[in-house]
Amino acid sequence: MSSATQPFSVNEINPLKSLDEWEEAVLERYPEPDSIAQSKSVEEYRNYETPGRDTVKEFYRLNHTYQTYDFVMEKQKEFLQFNRKEMSVWEAFDFLNQLVDDSDPDTDLDQFQHLLQTAEAIRKDGHPDWMVLTGLMHDMGKVLCLFGEPQWAVVGDTFPVGCAYSDKIVYPEFFKDNPDYNNKNYNTKNGVYQEGCGLRNIHMSWGHDEYVYQMMKDYLPEQGLYMLRYHSFYAWHREGEYAHLLDDHDKEMLKWVKLFNPYDLYSKCPEQPNWNELKPYYEALIKKYIPSTIKF
Ligand SMILES: [Fe+2]
Ligand SMILES: [Fe+2]
Numbered sequence: 001m002s003s004a005t006q007p008f009s010v011n012e013i014n015p016l017k018s019l020d021e022w023e024e025a026v027l028e029r030y031p032e033p034d035s036i037a038q039s040k041s042v043e044e045y046r047n048y049e050t051p052g053r054d055t056v057k058e059f060y061r062l063n064h065t066y067q068t069y070d071f072v073m074e075k076q077k078e079f080l081q082f083n084r085k086e087m088s089v090w091e092a093f094d095f096l097n098q099l100v101d102d103s104d105p106d107t108d109l110d111q112f113q114h115l116l117q118t119a120e121a122i123r124k125d126g127h128p129d130w131m132v133l134t135g136l137m138h139d140m141g142k143v144l145c146l147f148g149e150p151q152w153a154v155v156g157d158t159f160p161v162g163c164a165y166s167d168k169i170v171y172p173e174f175f176k177d178n179p180d181y182n183n184k185n186y187n188t189k190n191g192v193y194q195e196g197c198g199l200r201n202i203h204m205s206w207g208h209d210e211y212v213y214q215m216m217k218d219y220l221p222e223q224g225l226y227m228l229r230y231h232s233f234y235a236w237h238r239e240g241e242y243a244h245l246l247d248d249h250d251k252e253m254l255k256w257v258k259l260f261n262p263y264d265l266y267s268k269c270p271e272q273p274n275w276n277e278l279k280p281y282y283e284a285l286i287k288k289y290i291p292s293t294i295k296f
Helices: 020-029 042-046 051-066 069-079 089-096 111-124 129-137 140-147 172-177 208-216 222-230 248-266 275-289
Strands: none
Touching: 020 051, 020 248, 051 172, 089 111, 089 140, 111 129, 111 248, 111 275, 129 222, 129 248, 129 275, 140 208, 208 222, 222 248
16 A cells, blocks of 8 residues: 555455446446436436445445545645656556456456547547547546555546535435535535635545646646546536636636547447557657656
8 A cells, every 4th residue: 555544444445346337337327428418317327226336336435435635635745746657658558557357358448448449539520639648648547546546546526625515426425424524624615715716726536637637737738637637527527516616717628628528438449449550640649748758
C-alpha cells in the first residue's frame, strides 16, 4: 500500500473483480446518449440491481464512506508530486495494461484497447486531433491501482467534497457513513466554497480523472482538460447538479465534457482496430503534444 495511513483490508481495496465492473454499471445507468438518459432516474437504475451486482454496491459504499475532504487532501499531497515514475507515453500504456481482468479474459478488452477505441471513435467523427489525444489518454490515471490504491480511490463517479452531496449521485444513502456528512463545515449547500466559485476551486473526490488532468494540464487545450478532469462527474454532466458552484467558464465547457462522454461510454467494441496501421498516426499525434516522457 502506498500510504501508511491506509487501514484498509484486501476486500476493501479491491471490492470489484475488475475496474471494468464499475464502467459496466455506469453503462447500465446511462444506456443511451445524453438527452434520452436524462429521463432515467437513479431509482430506475436500482431496478437493474441483481444479487450479482453486490460488488458494485459494495464498491460505492466504500467510495462514499471513505472519500472525505481530508482523504482527498491527503491523496493530492501524495500523488500530485509526480515523483513515482517517469515514462514515455508508450511505456505508460504497457504499464497500464498490467491491469488485467482475470475474471473474464475472453470478453474484456485491455485498458489500451478502450483508450484506442475511444480515440478512434472521436477521430472518425472528424473532431480535432487534441480531442483524439484526449480520448487516448483519458484513463491513464488508472495506473493509480498499480501504485496500490484502492479501486474506490481510482474509479467511480466523482463528486465535490467539502460541501453537501447531491442526491443524484448513485447510492446517495451511503454518504451517511461519511464523517463529512455530519461535519457542519462540510455539509451545507456551499460548504467550504463560495457560491459560483467555479469548478477549478472545487476539490473533487480523488481518482483517475483528477490525476490524469494534473498530469496533462500543460499539454492539452482547456476543452480537453475539462474532458479529462470531469469525465466521471456524472452528477454534473448527466444530471445537471451543482449549478450553484459553477461559473460561466464551467457552463461554457460543459458542452465539451458532454461531447466527450458518449465516446467513452459507447465506443467499446469487441473488434480491435488494426494497431499496425494506426501506429504512425498516433506516434505523430503524441509527439505533437506530449514531451518524450511524462511523470507519474
Ligand atoms: Fe475514466
Ligand atoms: Fe474510459
